Amino acid sequence: DAGVIQSPRHEVTEMGQEVTLRCKPISGHNSLFWYRQTMMRGLELLIYFNNNVPIDDSGMPEDRFSAKMPNASFSTLKIQPSEPRDSAVYFCASSLSGGADTQYFGPGTRLTVL
């Protein structure tokens, strides 16, 4: 299995632009997570899907952020409009429900907003 796939791996954009991050979870996993990692705040959970349904989006910072999971093999995290403080590494992870030992993280997307 290729593991969790994220694209792009690096994104540089200008303030005000729309950014879309993509994730393909591991086949057969029924939970998907989006995390953000910064030096200031560490790793934070943004949103969690189970069986393609958003379960908890309390970590989404504000209305500029939105996430979708149209099917079991694809999810997007969109920022519109982007701001410099959104610069971070964004990780997608997928798992079988039940424990962290089945949760696998992708390689991350490093986002820089100028």
Added chain:
Amino acid sequence: GESVGLHLPTLSVQEGDNSIINCAYSNSASDYFIWYKQESGKGPQFIIDIRSNMDKRQGQRVTVLLNKTVKHLSLQIAATQPGDSAVYFCAEDLTGTASKLTFGTGTRLQVTL
């Protein structure tokens, strides 16, 4: 861009020695705890977990200790190897299924030859 942020505490250990990485968690109601390893440029990787009804759990070369009285978690790595060099995070969870993790700030482990 980002301003200067937190500097991670660093633990420097000689190859072959044992490492102990500590973590204080925040929520006394958390009942599931996990240790992750993150190598440079990669996502976090699960190492070992423990539930609140246990004090100790052992894996291959790793042991996690949980002290609920003082809300403290530790990770012990036996016979530390150069490949163990990474940032280590603890995480706590209220759901028992790792679906709402709160991560600690991390400790950088440097293994010297």
